[in-house]
Amino acid sequence: MPSPRKKKVKECPKFHSLNVLKESLEEKLREKRVLLVLDDVWYNISNSEGREELQKLVSPLHVGKAGSRILVTSRTEAALVTLGAEKERCIPISELDxxxxxxxxxxxxxxxxxxxxxxxxxxxxxxxxxxxxxxxxxxxxxxxxxxxxxxxxxxxxxxxxxxxxxxxxxxxxxxxxxYLDEQVKRCFAYCSIFPRGHHLKRDELVKLWVAEGFINTSGPEQEMEDVAKVYFDELLSASFLELGGKEVSSLIDGDLRDVYYFTIHDLMCDLAEEVAGKDSFRIEKDFTGEVPQDVRYIFVGTYNSKMLTEKISGLKNLRTLIIHPSIQLNSTEWQAFERMFDMLMGLQKLRVLKLGFNGNDLNEYVFVLKDSIGRLTHLRYFAFRMNQRMKLTVPGNFTELYHMQVVDFGDYTELVFSNNSEDMFFRETNEDMMNLINLRCAIPQAIMRFPNVGGLAWLQMLVPFFLRKEQGYELHQLKHLNKLQELGIFGLDDIQSKEEALDANLAGKEKLTKLDLVWVSESCSPEVQAEVLEGLCPSKYLEKLSIDGYHGVKLPKWMMSEHNGGPKNLKELKLESWREPDLALVVLRAFTHLHLLHLRKCSWDALPDMEHLTSLKELGIFDCMNMRLLGTLPKSLDMFIVCHCKPEFERLCIHYWSRLHQRLYTPWKVHI
The missing domain is CATH 1.10.8 (Helicase, Ruva Protein; domain 3)
Structure with a gap:
């Protein structure tokens, strides 16, 4: 068994230029023997561009050392020959017996x-x-x-x-x-707009299908998102969709997590394009043809301002326009795009407008959404995402798009709202956002800092909800928001009693799976904190809980035993800035099904034994400078993260972890 070592988590590098990627690969591979496996290479012999693309794929490998090998599988011999294989070395794979x-x-x-x-x-x-x-x-x-x-x-x-x-x-x-239901057929056909090999996310597809109106519910008590997830699962079960793998994705709370992505087999792509007919269309590299005038759904994978203006702005039946985020724009092209964007506002049947770009040197650039966006009265899904920080001005009439369900300005966008184009009175938030009564989700988080959110009955994400001693920011605003799936309550210092905490009705929010509770100061006494936390008991279906700034000397009943209400199968628990050391043992007795436990800035000097947490996979200890002793860890653990603690404690963790895994003979990961 190898000795413990420090291990850095490396991010997958991102390249926005094929030449830069090629040069980087050549540098890494120069004078090295490599084995490259390319599985299921797709090639259309009648497509000359495809030939060039395949040859580009292997061009960086020419700098490798003699003895390097490439193993390729494909449905056609032509793909192998195009990549440079000699015909006599192409081995037919026999069919299954x-x-x-x-x-x-x-x-x-x-x-x-x-x-x-x-x-x-x-x-x-x-x-x-x-x-x-x-x-x-x-x-x-x-x-x-x-x-x-x-x-x-x-x-x-x-x-x-x-x-x-x-x-x-x-x-x-x-x-x-x-044999698919008609609505499921429409959802599958819609997938034809995405390029082959595109990574599809379940939640993203669900939002798009709902926005397009593909979902039929059997009654008012049934939610469209729930039905859409059933459609997705049916397509997955019947192999119209395939599980591709996991990739790191940034969540709304800023956490990086592995998220499953799905793909569509090439033959299934052929079927999707066949059944979609002229309803769906893709504009990809070097496209010069014509776009069907009655097309409904378009995916744009290459940017050309003139092409977009001439070929798309006149499509009166267009309902979805997606511009892929790999498109690169500089500041000059942004100005042209801004003019072109205004022309797109004539597409008045649009339900989905999803724009993503990569840009350089845009920190000082201000993109102004014109008030012409108010003409898109059917718009339900609007995304405008950048890969770096920029400023975006949103007109006041944006809040009159009453059908809007998803608003996504990305995590890097600095937003300002203007009342109208004449007085240009700017604000960081717009109180009129409460007019978007069908809103489900809004990104970035700051966009939700407006009063009276209690009227947004369909809201599914509210992270964060800031409490203030002002009208419209009270805890009772949450009372009837029972569609919430993710909620973060910040500023609990202003809540002074259990009765006031009960106004949030957290126990009645059965769809809530993720909850963050935050005290931001020390103005609240430990006794009051304990009473307030008692009243913030979530439903039994909660899966992820984070509590920050709790200084109480006792725990609420629902955190002391699974028989006292509260979550029954909590999977993730994050505790930050906790003081009372005796609470650690109590809280870990109650939540025995944890998969993840993170402790940050806690004053505890020791961790209790955790052998009973037989499902625990990840343990993280961050900025716990008083921590000296480590209890017994569960055998199920496969990731242990210790960061910014005392060096003696970090050495203790490495030593203990090494002994544990020498005994278990299992793969391990320790990050110090």
Missing amino acids: DEVFLEMFKHYALRDARVGDNDRRILEMIAEDIAKKLKRSPLAARTVGSRLRERQTVEFWRSEKDRDLLSDTMGALRWSYQ
Whole structure:
């Protein structure tokens, strides 16, 4: 077992120029032997641009040392030859054996089957007939099998086994598609606007589908987002979407977390484009053709101000316009874009306008949204994101877009609101934001610092909510916001009793999964803090809890035992600036299902034994300068982070962690 060592977490470098990326790769690979694996390379032999792109892909490898190897898999030999392979070195991969393919198909079609023995024997015989039609295509096996699994009846399988659609892979995919509900079909077809290989996020797709009006609910008690998530899960279950992996993403509270992303198989992309027809369109590199005049949804992956003005500004039926954030603009191009942006305001049927750019030297640049944006009365989703800080002026009539559901100005944008274009009276927030009664989510956080948020009944995120001794900023504003999923309450120092805390009705917010509670000063006595925290009991469904600045000498009942109300299966707990050392043991007894525990700036001198936290995966200790002793850690732990503590304690952590994992023989990560 290797000795403990310091380990730095490196971010994946980002390059906004292909030449810079190429030069960086060449520098790293020069005179080194490398093995590169390229899986499932896609190539259209009739596309000359594709040939150039493939050759660019491997060009940095020419500086490598002799003996370097590239292993490529592809559906076509042409892709391999284009990359430089000799034909005689191209090895055909044999198809799956019939018996192996049948077992794969039955795995998808009969998994978890709850049928009688006789019916199962019949279904297995029918499965043999269907498998023969699928011609050993793994994608067809997974897609058709997943669809059959939803209706495991002899009658249905018999009626479908003779369908001509099953005779080839695309036909099998069309067969599976036809059994989707109409609304789910629309959601899948909408995905055709994204480029192949695009990383799709579940929450993002859900917001887009809702904004486009694709979601049907069965009654007023059912929420569109919940139904959209069911649609997403159905597409995932039936293999129209695939789990791609995880990538680091910045959350609304500034935390960096691994978030799952999803992709669409190339053949499924073909199907999505086929069923979408002229409704969807992509404008990608070197596009010079015509855009269908009746198109509804457009994705722009390359920037050309003239092209956008001439080809898009006249599309009267356009409902979605997405400009991809990889597009690079300098200050001169920004001025041209500002003029072009005003012309886009004529697209009055837009429901989704999502703009993302990379820019240089824009710190002093002020982008002014013209009041013409008020003409987009159907707009439900508006995003304007930059990769660096810039100033953005928002007109007063922006708050008259009453259908707005999502407002996203990014984390780097400095916002000012103007009353109108004549007096240009600027403010950091706009009280009229409360007019956006359909608002679900707003970024950055500062945009929500306006009074009377209690009228935004559909709000799902409110991080932070700042309490003040002013009308409109009281805790009771939260009382009826029962759609909230994430909430941060700052300034709890102004709350003086349990009864006042109960006005927030946190226990009634059953959709709330993440809660931050913050005291910002020491003006509140420990006794009052304890009473207030008692009244801030969240629902049993809470998953993530953060409490900052608590100096109470006792814990509320709901934090002392899982039998006293409060969250039953809390997954993440973050405690900051806690003083009373005896509380550590009590709080960790109550929340036994924790996956993550972070302690920051706590005055404790020791950690209690945590062997009972058998689900704990990550433990973080930050800026705890009094910490001297470390209790017994659980065997489940696979990440231990210690930062800005006393050197003796950090050495103790390394020593203990090393001994623990030498005994367990498991992979480990320790960050000091």
